[in-house]
Amino acid sequence: xxxxxxxxxxxxxxxxxxxxxxxxxxxxxxxxxxMTLSSLKSDADISAYPPRWVFxxxxxxxxxxxxxxxxxxxxxxxxxxxxxxxxxxxIAGTLAAYGLAxxxxxxxxxxxxxxxxxxxxxxxxSVIPLFIIAKQLGIFDTPWLLIAVYTLNGLPFVVWxxxxxxxxxxxxxxxxxxxxxxxRFECFWRVTLPLLLPGLAATMVIIFMFAWNxxxxxxxxxxxxxxxxxxxxxxxxxxxxxxxxxxSAAGVLMSLPIVVLVLLMQKYLVRGLTLGAVKG
Amino acid sequence: MGIxxxxxxxxxxxxxxxxxxxxxxxxxxxxVMLGPSGCGKTTTLRMIAGxxxxxxxxxxxxxxxxxxxxPRHRDIAMAFQDYGLYPHLSVFQNIxxxxxxxxxxxxxxxxxxHATAEKLGIAEYLNRKPAQISGGQRQRVSLARAxxxxxxxxxxxxxxxxxxxxxxxxxxxxxxxxxxxxxxxxVYVTHDQIEAMSMADRIAVMRKGDMVQVATPLEIYDRxxxxxxxxFIGSPPMNLFPAHFDRKxxxxxxxxxxADSLSGEVADKASSFADAQGQxxxxxxxxxxxxxxxxxxxxASASVDxxxxxxxxxxxxxxxxxxxxxxxxxxxxxxVGDVVGVLVAPGKSRLVAPN
Numbered sequence: 001x002x003x004x005x006x007x008x009x010x011x012x013x014x015x016x017x018x019x020x021x022x023x024x025x026x027x028x029x030x031x032x033x034x035m036t037l038s039s040l041k042s043d044a045d046i047s048a049y050p051p052r053w054v055f056x057x058x059x060x061x062x063x064x065x066x067x068x069x070x071x072x073x074x075x076x077x078x079x080x081x082x083x084x085x086x087x088x089x090x091i092a093g094t095l096a097a098y099g100l101a102x103x104x105x106x107x108x109x110x111x112x113x114x115x116x117x118x119x120x121x122x123x124x125x126s127v128i129p130l131f132i133i134a135k136q137l138g139i140f141d142t143p144w145l146l147i148a149v150y151t152l153n154g155l156p157f158v159v160w161x162x163x164x165x166x167x168x169x170x171x172x173x174x175x176x177x178x179x180x181x182x183x184r185f186e187c188f189w190r191v192t193l194p195l196l197l198p199g200l201a202a203t204m205v206i207i208f209m210f211a212w213n214x215x216x217x218x219x220x221x222x223x224x225x226x227x228x229x230x231x232x233x234x235x236x237x238x239x240x241x242x243x244x245x246x247x248s249a250a251g252v253l254m255s256l257p258i259v260v261l262v263l264l265m266q267k268y269l270v271r272g273l274t275l276g277a278v279k280g
Numbered sequence: 281m282g283i284x285x286x287x288x289x290x291x292x293x294x295x296x297x298x299x300x301x302x303x304x305x306x307x308x309x310x311x312v313m314l315g316p317s318g319c320g321k322t323t324t325l326r327m328i329a330g331x332x333x334x335x336x337x338x339x340x341x342x343x344x345x346x347x348x349x350x351p352r353h354r355d356i357a358m359a360f361q362d363y364g365l366y367p368h369l370s371v372f373q374n375i376x377x378x379x380x381x382x383x384x385x386x387x388x389x390x391x392x393x394h395a396t397a398e399k400l401g402i403a404e405y406l407n408r409k410p411a412q413i414s415g416g417q418r419q420r421v422s423l424a425r426a427x428x429x430x431x432x433x434x435x436x437x438x439x440x441x442x443x444x445x446x447x448x449x450x451x452x453x454x455x456x457x458x459x460x461x462x463x464x465x466x467v468y469v470t471h472d473q474i475e476a477m478s479m480a481d482r483i484a485v486m487r488k489g490d491m492v493q494v495a496t497p498l499e500i501y502d503r504x505x506x507x508x509x510x511x512f513i514g515s516p517p518m519n520l521f522p523a524h525f526d527r528k529x530x531x532x533x534x535x536x537x538x539a540d541s542l543s544g545e546v547a548d549k550a551s552s553f554a555d556a557q558g559q560x561x562x563x564x565x566x567x568x569x570x571x572x573x574x575x576x577x578x579x580a581s582a583s584v585d586x587x588x589x590x591x592x593x594x595x596x597x598x599x600x601x602x603x604x605x606x607x608x609x610x611x612x613x614x615x616v617g618d619v620v621g622v623l624v625a626p627g628k629s630r631l632v633a634p635n
Contacts (some may be wrong), residue, residue, distance in 0.1 A: 176364035
């Protein structure tokens, strides 16, 4: 008797959870669906009211994106800049985090805080010095400037997050490797790194996203050669009108790599994002 | 040859973890460092392993000075309390790891891994990951990984403390047999006196960074040098009776409560045990006290506080004019509140120095 009541209760609460989950998903998915639909509509369909759900799809906006706005160049720029910046930030950041987590460094906490302080500076403050430095070095409007900037931007996050992931690995595992015949670096490479993969994946996705979506610095520190996708996307907003179709198409183009990246990393991400939470 | 530790210190800031330890561990010896947590036993072991550098002093392994050598150049193996297995590798790969790092050919690696796994009874788990086997099996894997390359020295840091009591008892004998049959010099750290007593060729009892006494298990049990050793080894611990030695008169002036019966035995040796004030202890193991009738000759009269029958033996807690101590006897008629006589078995009282 009582068990059938609780069973019915658990079914009801199950349905409740599903309904809530569906609502949350709909809430978050709506803008993305709307953007994707808009990118496939003609200008007339976009401005129609009430909105048209059934329409003849067209790739006109994408054509314009690639011809008028040179999206392909921007895509290549973005990919090159962001991939390299992510790679550099991950390598330097993880090694720094390892040092801070494992070695007896003097003033360790001060150094860690110093690294974090880069992050505290409002990006706007650094724009003018960066601009002047770039002019002096002759790297203004080249990918290298943004690569350096994004690497530095991502570094503090990598150091702080990876430090925690490294500290979670029991020291005895590394000590066992040292005694089994590894040098410090071999130990890091053969033992620590494989165990860090989930953390590395999670961290990498996040700093990749930071850099991929970064607009402010990219818009000021580039003019034509090194323009990235966010800058292109923003140029669909003109002084007199907003080109919704073009903007949506740019938005879809920008989102795709992130979606692909997250899907590829999904296996690691779930483990990485929950690693600190679940012990055992 | 073995291991020579020469006046080794380890300081962490103002704290001295290891305070000038010197010891010679013989080739093939099973040497146990025993002590409560924070006594410096693990730090000493880690310095022998090369995982910590000494603040001062020298460590030699098989005649070679390795004080500042990296662990991998010391030809040692180590087993950890939490096993230290590589979670991303299978049991086979875990055992194979030290051979692989040392670039030993694959065929030989395979042969050695299988032979070692066979010896430790884990051959059927070779394809599993460490997370998929039990604690006892994990410890076997860590032993296999340590032994697979025939190290000269085997270091073990409380390898059994994460196992349940029953498994600990079987692993104890197994480890001892295995290591003895291979003739490897072993340094074993534990806080468990039973492990130390049952496995060691020699025990070093450590306290606050010092090696208080280094001797064979029975020597330590029979003749604990200090109050700390007497209290730490043996369960129930040794009874310690405060005694006083008057340096001017050169005699043991008092031993409470056995003033009459003990003085003679004690007097001639007392001066080397007594501290500056002439304080020392006379220690008697609980099983060396005899319960006799009240008023028997030389017996101290005591009242029974509590009786603990354990089956094979019985612990009797007695109170003798404010001195409380424990007598271990066979089954006894004594009841709480009885007044009995307590006698020290002849030749069984020991002198014990204060800490």
